[in-house]
Amino acid sequence: MEAFFPKKIITMNFKYVIIFFGYCFFLSCAEFPYFNQSLKDDGSLSFLVIGDWGRKGLYNQSELAIQMGEIGEKLKIDFVISSGDNFYEDGLNGVNDPTFQHSFTNIYKAPSLQKTWYNVLGNHDYRGDVEAQLSPILREKDKKWFCLRSYVLHAEIVDFFFIDTTPFVNDYFTNPKEHTYDWRGVLPKDKYLNDQLKDLDLALSKSTAKWKIVIGHHTIKSAGHHGIIMELAQQLVPILEEHDVDFYINGHDHCLQRIGSIDSKLEFLTSGGGSKAWRGDVKGWNQEELKFYYDGQGFMSIELNQKEVEFVYYDVFGNVLHKFSVSKDSCVSSQ
Ligand SMILES: *[C@@H]1O[C@H](CO)[C@@H](O)[C@H](O)[C@H]1NC(C)=O
Numbered sequence: 001m002e003a004f005f006p007k008k009i010i011t012m013n014f015k016y017v018i019i020f021f022g023y024c025f026f027l028s029c030a031e032f033p034y035f036n037q038s039l040k041d042d043g044s045l046s047f048l049v050i051g052d053w054g055r056k057g058l059y060n061q062s063e064l065a066i067q068m069g070e071i072g073e074k075l076k077i078d079f080v081i082s083s084g085d086n087f088y089e090d091g092l093n094g095v096n097d098p099t100f101q102h103s104f105t106n107i108y109k110a111p112s113l114q115k116t117w118y119n120v121l122g123n124h125d126y127r128g129d130v131e132a133q134l135s136p137i138l139r140e141k142d143k144k145w146f147c148l149r150s151y152v153l154h155a156e157i158v159d160f161f162f163i164d165t166t167p168f169v170n171d172y173f174t175n176p177k178e179h180t181y182d183w184r185g186v187l188p189k190d191k192y193l194n195d196q197l198k199d200l201d202l203a204l205s206k207s208t209a210k211w212k213i214v215i216g217h218h219t220i221k222s223a224g225h226h227g228i229i230m231e232l233a234q235q236l237v238p239i240l241e242e243h244d245v246d247f248y249i250n251g252h253d254h255c256l257q258r259i260g261s262i263d264s265k266l267e268f269l270t271s272g273g274g275s276k277a278w279r280g281d282v283k284g285w286n287q288e289e290l291k292f293y294y295d296g297q298g299f300m301s302i303e304l305n306q307k308e309v310e311f312v313y314y315d316v317f318g319n320v321l322h323k324f325s326v327s328k329d330s331c332v333s334s335q
Helices: 007-029 061-075 099-105 130-134 136-141 189-206 230-235 237-242
Strands: 034-036 045-050 079-082 117-119 145-147 151-155 158-162 211-215 247-250 256-259 267-271 290-294 299-304 308-314 320-327
Touching: 045 061, 045 267, 061 299, 099 136, 130 136, 136 145, 158 189, 189 237, 230 237, 256 308, 256 320, 267 299, 290 320
Parallel strands: 034 151, 045 079, 079 117, 117 145, 158 211, 211 247, 247 267
Antiparallel strands: 045 299, 151 158, 256 267, 256 290, 299 308, 308 320
16 A cells, blocks of 8 residues: 555645645635624623714713613623724724724723624725724724624624625715725725625525624615615615515614615614714605604614514613514514
8 A cells, every 4th residue: 555655645635635725714714704692691682783973972972872881781782883984084094093092992981881892894984094993903902892894793593794885885986075095905896896795695695593684884775864875775785685684784874763675574774873963964765664763863772582673772861762673483573
């Protein structure tokens, strides 16, 4: 046998096996990274959603942070989701930008909020140094910070798909006005967007979780200022519907709202009231789909278990503005 399989050939084959697995690993690296979140002992999960917030405490950001702290305590939240536009006006200018402390660490100080903040990037974040927000150095400065462009958070009964929506919006490329966007890592754009859509499709098709929630900064359906972002309505919605996504959660419009779909169960929930509200800049929406709109500041809480999910919208005083729940067993929603 030794004659047929000299040691040298065996080692060489081994080398190819390594290269082969290395290649598979490389291919799988192109997919969204996965992270795990454990459930509470009773099999449930609770969290808050806030968007469009970083203004050094101004425009009621600090008041909202206090209310978030109290609701977070009451619900014993497991984490916070941020729907983007983390730092106004122009993101962070580097990992040492003190805005990070002034708009995040020093604002969200309540003990209940010292859980992981799962962030996505908004268009204002792209006006600064995007790589700073993605850097692990920020996690060293504040361990609750977590931000990647696109990723999956898996929590047994629910999968969260965080997607990077800013590069989908053509206007930022063709008509950037006085702004400069940090497109490092995004160009060539067509490949970046194709990969994102393909990877989202793949991640959704692999998901066996009872609930599927997609989070991105930009609006898809909104009665607010930005209304429909056509690129997302055209490219993203078919994927969401094909895979029975339950909810798309976004920021971008500085309000709170809930819009359903006449022809599917997909709901579009906006939590973009983390600081400056626009007030009065409302376009309107088909009343059959528009379930709730609040033209002011606030945030959302979500409690979820195998059978049911409950959403609550709060204003700056912590008052409940709207709530609804969706139950999976019977496939009917109740409000
Ligand atoms: C803060 O919230 C209150 C209550 O909604 C509102 O009246 C006030 O205008 C807000 N302040 C700012 C600066 O947005």
